[in-house]
Amino acid sequence: MLDDISDKKVKFLEEKSLEIRELIIGMLLKAKSGHTAGPLGLADIFSVLYFHTLNHFPHDPDWEDRDRLILSNGHVCPVRYASMALSGYFPLKELDTLRQLNTRLQGHPHRSALPGLETTSGPLGEGISQAIGIALSAKLDKKDYRVYVVTGDGEHNEGNIWESIMMGARYKLDNLAVIVDRNNIQIDGFTENVMPLDDLKNKYESFGWVVFDIDGNNIRDIADAFSKTRSIHEKPVVIIAHTVPGKGVDFMQNDFKWHGMPPQEAQAKIALKELRTLKNKIENDY
Ligand SMILES: Cc1ncc(C[n+]2csc(CCOP(=O)(O)OP(=O)(O)O)c2C)c(N)n1
Numbered sequence: 001m002l003d004d005i006s007d008k009k010v011k012f013l014e015e016k017s018l019e020i021r022e023l024i025i026g027m028l029l030k031a032k033s034g035h036t037a038g039p040l041g042l043a044d045i046f047s048v049l050y051f052h053t054l055n056h057f058p059h060d061p062d063w064e065d066r067d068r069l070i071l072s073n074g075h076v077c078p079v080r081y082a083s084m085a086l087s088g089y090f091p092l093k094e095l096d097t098l099r100q101l102n103t104r105l106q107g108h109p110h111r112s113a114l115p116g117l118e119t120t121s122g123p124l125g126e127g128i129s130q131a132i133g134i135a136l137s138a139k140l141d142k143k144d145y146r147v148y149v150v151t152g153d154g155e156h157n158e159g160n161i162w163e164s165i166m167m168g169a170r171y172k173l174d175n176l177a178v179i180v181d182r183n184n185i186q187i188d189g190f191t192e193n194v195m196p197l198d199d200l201k202n203k204y205e206s207f208g209w210v211v212f213d214i215d216g217n218n219i220r221d222i223a224d225a226f227s228k229t230r231s232i233h234e235k236p237v238v239i240i241a242h243t244v245p246g247k248g249v250d251f252m253q254n255d256f257k258w259h260g261m262p263p264q265e266a267q268a269k270i271a272l273k274e275l276r277t278l279k280n281k282i283e284n285d286y
């Protein structure tokens with residue numbers, strides 16, 4: 001089953017990705033701290049999730065039949081906050097409060113502070129286990145909602161991730177989709193130098209999962225993969241999404257130094273100019 005989305009929808013989602021990226025740069029500049037590379041790389045996936053795939057109502061975040069999105073790599077939350085604000089969960093202006101005292105937009109997601117978050121996250125390695133609990137309870141309650149988890153590649157250094165991967169297969173959780181941000185960087189280096197994941201596809205398959213290996217910065221590929229997850233039965237699915245950390249801002253791309261560093265004012269200016277140029281290009285290309 002292919003998700004045959006129209007050119008018009010692809011253009012809309014590409015524009016949303018760039019708006020998300022602009023908001024990420026703005027938030028981090030204002031906060032003067034936070035993570036840049038991961039959020040920029042994930043903007044296309046979040047654009048598709050929030051504006052195409054998720055069954056959700058931003059004005060009714062506690063709707064009981066909503067799809068659940070768990071952010072296991074909590075440090076990338078600027079991409080989630082920007083997507084939530086753009087889709088109507090809270091005013092765009094609130095993005096300026098990222099990492100301020102008493103804000104609802106903590107540097108790592110705080111569930112009870114902000115409606116629309118499903119979990120509190122930050123300590124790596126927990127999200128897939130939590131999602132398995134939610135997916136199991138959906139089955140017990142005979143609910144049709146789907147459970148999505150976003151997790152990092154460096155996050156796979158955590159041993160409990162592999163326990164959760166065994167458990168997902170054991171319970172045949174076909175209502176669960178894990179998205180791995182395969183951006184090849186982690187906090188202090190390239191993943192293959194710090195702790196090689198080698199052939200991650202093969203590893204997940206040998207644990208009994210169905211794997212989709214995709215370009216995580218291609219809107220059509222992303223939408224298609226999410227759509228295909230619905231046709232899989234009796235097995236959990238992982239989407240290994242190859243993304244470019246820092247995507248959209250040339251001097252930030254593929255450089256692990258931007259894992260946890262915000263832009264300075266002059267850098268933000270260059271970044272925003274580049275993103276605006278990309279936006280104009282989309283306008284002209286269609
Ligand atoms: C249990 C735990 N250990 C260490 C950290 C610190 N930490 C935050 S992000 C990160 C790197 C994770 O790598 P990856 O998931 O690839 O994220 P990316 O750099 O791609 O954004 C680390 C070690 C943490 N948040 N939790």
Ligand SMILES: [Mg+2]
Nearest residue numbers: 153154185186
């Ligand atoms: Mg990574």
